[in-house]
Amino acid sequence: MNPLIRLSRLPLFAVLLSFEAQAQYTTPNTGQSYGLAELVDISGGVFTVTSDTSYLQNADFTLAATDTLLITEDVIWAVAATASIDIAGSFITAPPEQLYITSATADQPHQGMRFEDSSSVYMQRTSILEGGSIKCLTGDLTLSYCTVSAQVANATTGAALELSRGKAIIDHVDFLNNEMAAISSSANIAAAPQISYCNFQYNGYANQNRPQINLGPSGTDTTRILNNVVTGDPTNTMAGGIAFSSLLGVEGHVVIDSNTVTDNRYGITVTGNTITAPITNNIITDNNTQGDPNLGGSGINLYGGGHQRVHGFRQPDHGEPVGSDLAGCRHHQLRRHGSGNLQSGWQFLLSQRQWRRDLRPVQQHAQRRAGHEQLLGLRKPDDRLHFRSRRDLRCGR
Secondary structure (H helix, E strand, O other): OOHHHHHHOOOHHHHHHHHHHHHEEEOOOOOOEEOHHHHHHHOOOOEEEEEOOEEEEOOEEEEOOOOEEEEOOOOEEEEOOOOOEEEOOEEEEOOOOOEEEEEOEOOEOOOOEEEOOOOEEEEEOEEEEOOOOEEEOOOOEEEEOOEEEOOOOOOOOOEEEEEOOEOOEEEOOEEEOOOOEEEEEOOOOOEOOEEEOOEEEOOOOOOOOOOOEEEOOOOOOOEEEEOOEEEOOOOOOOOOOEEEEEOOOOOEEEEEEOOEEEOOOOOEEEEEOOEEOOEEOOEEEOOOOOOOOOOOOEEEEEEOOOOOEOOOOOOOOOOOOEEOOOEEEEEEOOOOEOOEOOOOOOOOOOOOOOOOOOOOHHHHHHHHHOOHHHOOOOOOHHHOOOOOOHHHHOOOO
């Protein structure tokens, strides 16, 4: 019998129930582990097979809190433009080569991914392409050797990866051509991501006032941004490089070390009070895409009053720290006036020319071998940089 004729003979309520069953699928929440093939069998058509190595998600999918989704094959997970992925349980991807989570139709991004606060997410060798960004409410997130590309903003996200809490581990990840910031975190909730050996390229093509890495306070923990490459598109004149801020009184600690930051509106900016921020060994060049030194163009921009400590700036053995930027560094509220005051712990390198090395190559090598945990900039007073005179605080000298 023709399946359409058979469907037309069903009672109306049965037809409606059938359509409702296809509108979304949530796993049973019984502590089971599933793969994509199992979801095809139990999801009532929400997941279908399109080839030996590809699956199509036709509607919204939720992984329940006690369930696990485990993908250990090189497959393509295509998602319809109207569909979303919501993870409340354990999500593990560990393919031999690469898993692709992408839109089912080119240039029609799906509705994005959401990692609930109950979830545990561990993703390796996974490319997340053409979606509505990733909203991460859990602190239990690891992304390793992944790609996050062509993500657009939706009603609940302002970055390709939006963090809310915890100590996310993000290493060897390519963030490419995303509409908004590549990574952001909340302004009023502590999050301390560990971001290392990542490649950030051409993020922020919406050309809004958002840097590629846009992080809020860390709380008592420490955010680390280490050994990354942050390359801007000169046509995105509003997109900066790296920003760390604490504007609502939440404590903040960040280490920004050994990054290369090029062709952004600005290189690195630290804003707010109650912040410590060792900034060392970075190569910061040509961050002048806006073309107006009153608005952008600083290699390093520091703004705040109260109890900030930004110290340990020093020149690496190669390159200039802030070469070719419109202003090598900018500083605000360094002297006591208004609410701003210069604390004894502040140590600035605000000049391309007036600097001196505080560690010899042997010391540098020993410190690197000890690992990034030791790159906190908490050195003895005689190891810190000092300016020869107050004149050296002028930018660009």
